[in-house]
Amino acid sequence: MSPLAAYALGLGDDALILAQRLGEWAARAPQIEEDLALANIALDLLGQARTLLTYAGELEQAGRDEDDLAYLRDDREFRNVQLVELPGGDFAVTMARQLIFSAYQYELYTALLGSADETLAGLAGKAVKEVAYHRDHATQWVLRLGDGTDLSHERMQAGLDQVWPYTAELFDPASQLPGIATDPATLRPAWETYVTPVLREATLERPQPRWRSRGGRDGLHTEHLGHLLSEMQHLHRSHPGATW
Amino acid sequence: MNQPNDPGKRGWPLWEVFIRARRGLSHQHVGSLHAPDAAMALRNARDVYTRRGEGVSIWVVPSAAIVANSPDEKDSFFDPAQDKVYRHPTFYDVPEGAKQL
């Protein structure tokens, strides 16, 4: 797989796996309005994933389409960052993760607007508006949970503490694709500029983790991904070659 | 007094939503939703009422803030005791000393 295909696949896997986690919230959200909001975000991300996976498949020229890539790869072939595969069962964890990730995607897609690759630039044009909204939604919740009740503050801090170690990985250097993809490390300052004031206003402490995640882009994942993929892929794999 | 937007009341307050679907049209009332405050009300309204890309401009108004006339011929047109958007007493302040409310 070429560096460009691998790059598109990594971004696509990020969006796909997070869409899968958000899909788990159906009929479980704290308010019906929130079921709707989370489904909206899931749909946007799934749309991004489909575009990126399809593109990666085309670039690869091995005849794999979006479904082949989504359903027939094993865990070690997925190139998403570990942040997106974490279970999101607690609403605070889900919102902490969404804040971190959507703020990252916002800088990512903003940078990709200027990409020499037409497909990536085109996707970025649409996606940057979507993720601006996701980032805003997560921000509203982090503020309210951080500066709400004592209980919500505790849970929001705990959620933030849980996901923060997975942040550094977002900004790890990637393979060089000059003119096409920005080095992720260059996205960090703008990301900090956005996220830091949100945490402060939410009365949250910025976590100081003693470890950080590594390896998602190289197919090294948490133990969570295997279970997620079992569920996601099982039906498709049970009927090889079938059309749905 | 039990304010309708009082957080002591159960659940989030009710807001009425008005959408102007396109330039050149006026805002139309499309329904209501619950939200804890104005910022969330606007965002919820976007999610609930513009999912098909229908909305250009959104207004959200706390239901309790709406003052209405009584269109009924028998009442005086602007009867102050009746000037609430909904007939039934859930969403407006109860005046002191009012009986049976």
Add this chain to the structure above:
Amino acid sequence: MYGNYDSGTAGAQSAPQAQQAPQDQDQYQDADAQQRFDQLIAADQRIEPRDWMPDAYRKTLIRQIAQHAHSEIIGMQPEGNWITRAPSLRRKAILIAKVQDEAGHGLYLYSAAETLGIDREELLDRLHDGRQKYSSIFNYPTLNWADVGAIGWLVDGAAIMNQVPLCRCSYGPYARAMVRICKEESFHQRQGFDILHTLSHGTKSQKAMAQDAVNRYWWPSLMMFGPPDEESSHSAQSTAWGIKRFSNDELRQRFVDMTVPQAEVLGLTLPDSDLRWNAERGHYDFGVIDWDEFARVIRGDGPCNAERLRRRRQAHDDGAWVREAAQAYAEKRRPVEAKAS
């Protein structure tokens, strides 16, 4: 509307000329108000939230609209059950959109019910403790992917039968909510049909999956229209009030007539050996519905009743800390003058 039955409607036994209860806070004579209300109904005009209405009309509507809303919300569960396992990304996207629509429809309907002066929290309480119900069809499990298709084709098909007439319901906010819902609903039924069509023209095991789903969902879909007309005691009142436009049996027959040819296109059989075209009547004859099963499921003795409510209550309870946090945040930011009043 996912179910046209309404067992135990408060006040529905009263005759259309029922007098207003004394606690109504009207300024003018009840008889005049009743007459005005009757005139509006007779002229097929809409009753709006500020209008006087018989207390029984209001109570019936609250119950019917709320139960319709509850059906949308509970309906998210059997379908949401397959989001994480959808067998293609396209199907996953369509299913998420559908479940999202159901949440939205629930919100439109709660909003309509609230114009009658009841709070959504109160309606949810009544759902959670069983005083209000939801469509019985959602007490059946979705056991395979084809069930998602069957729900779209049969259940949404049945719902559309009920919903289109409700767009002309006498109560304005309900009618308008139904117009909104109907606009969004047609894609749901088509998607369900499309899922099944792909399966029934696919591999042998896919076709068997589709047939299995139809075998399990056909009869419960017919039950969605409620008990037979002669046993439906509340229908007369609802019809007089312009809430119900067609009888249960009429709608059920229409549904069968519409669906049988569609089943033929799908190449799937409907599990009823008595199903046949009756040229004299100009309709399909069909077999006897198991009303004992219907009664059992309504009573709470269906495959998923306990689970649906448990899951619904849990979402609500688990989310309390979030809702309270949002309220606390808003309260902290309320301007000082408003706090003091």
